[in-house]
Amino acid sequence: MNGQPGVSVAVTDRGFSYGDGLFETLRFDAGRPLLLERHLQRLQHGLERLLIPADGLLDLLRDELAMLCRPHPGGLLKILVTRGEGGRGYWGKVDRGPTRVVQRFASPDYPRQWFEQGVELFPCQTRLGLNPRLAGIKHLNRLEQILARSEWQDQYPEGVVCDLEGYVVEGTMSNLFMVKNGALYTPKLDRCGVAGVVRAVIIDSANKAGIDCHETRIRQDQLAQADALFMTNTGFGVLPVKRLGEQNYPSHPYTAMAREWLEEARRCEC
Template sequence: MLSPLTLVNGLACAHGSVLDRGFAYGDGLFETLAVDQRSPLRLDRHLARLREGARRLRIPLDDQLEAVISDELRSLCEAFEAPQAVAKIILTRGEGGRGYRPPTGVQPGRIVRLSERPVFPRSHEETGIELFLCETRLGINPALAGIKHLNRLEQVLARSEWEDEYPEGLVRDIEGRIVEGTMSNLFLLKNGELLTPRLHRCGVAGTVRALIIESAQKHGIAVRETDLWLKDLEEADAMAVTNSLIGYWPVNAFQGRRYTIAPWQRLLAPWLKEGVKQC
């Protein structure tokens, strides 16, 4: 087990202030990145999402602070014991007193952390995974939809529904729409069209999700963001889940139905590699 490396507001330590609003209220954002050969993958995309989340939560994130975060991340990548790792960036509103009202004139807090990268079975990518259907539902809140805020209790509850017999679980909103996996986004192939859930009510708009949508359009493959229901999954020809650490995993089974590994899923690996080169 490799020891994690952590910088809290630029200082080498593993704990922050109990007064930080990220700790007290989940008042902040985070990004999780894969690190390969001591280089954070798709950093530009992650910083762009962090910037958009900060804008929507009204947490000040200027070019200078963004550059500091990027420099700290790269320095930890160089210092880490292994060339492959998982990086986590946390941005909070900063320290504040009691009460929900955001204080004025507060300096944002930041945590940059590197830890050992998990090793997933190669079979997940090569022959696919079976998805679990979670009973926990996601609340609908357009003000927070798409961004990766620190309030993740819904995902914690959903992931607590099974042990390790399934690699991932699928989550619906309170009205029954398919939203995402507990840690991933969903794509399905139906009638020759690539579909993915709309995320304007809830859910996280993943960086790999965006890359796949862009790549599909670039290669002339029809792709559509739309409301999806369990019936759509039953009628799908193929499915896959994606995130920044796993890349993509085809789905071979869900709710008693078997799925094929569609040809378009074999395109995902080169698309992801090309996405790394672009950043």
């Protein structure tokens, strides 16, 4: 916490009081944070959107992340940045800030059959509100995702969430890609949702490979007509989908290709 060992945050911290902040989750391997600059760029974008001053913050985080993961072979890192400690009220006046927290976790253990056979997704009833001011960034207000995830137990690894108008947006903790007629489609995240770092890698890599990749509104009935689906996030990377609702989906070469794109990006970027 702010460069020192710690386990608690002040009750006056605006992240605790109001969810006034952002977070990032990233993998590290062999003592090296993966896709670090992409994560920090998204964090910087979110800080600017929330008007949280960040002079010198990213350099401090680079040093602290390197120190935290250096003695360990691999796992997950989580960054939290809040506006800082302040008094009562919504006005963003702080006594000192921002507050930064870096945590290390063991690598998640995902079943091999998820990647070999695909997963079944749960169709969530919870809807995401529309707020372009917050769309795309990974802010600390995750109540919609918590409510969506509470709709099922452990029989599904992930669910699909729509917005108030019924358009497909994302998973509760991941982004969605649809394959149709040789092209990739992913929901447009200009009104709600989180623009994932792995999602950005797939979009960039598809464009470089000459594969059409469209960010667009996707209706639920369009998902039923897709040739294939896959999900992306930092933890599991690229995960094929075998079933959503009553629709089954076959394996597709683009899923394996997306996994290769991600591995290449992780090798080349720090």
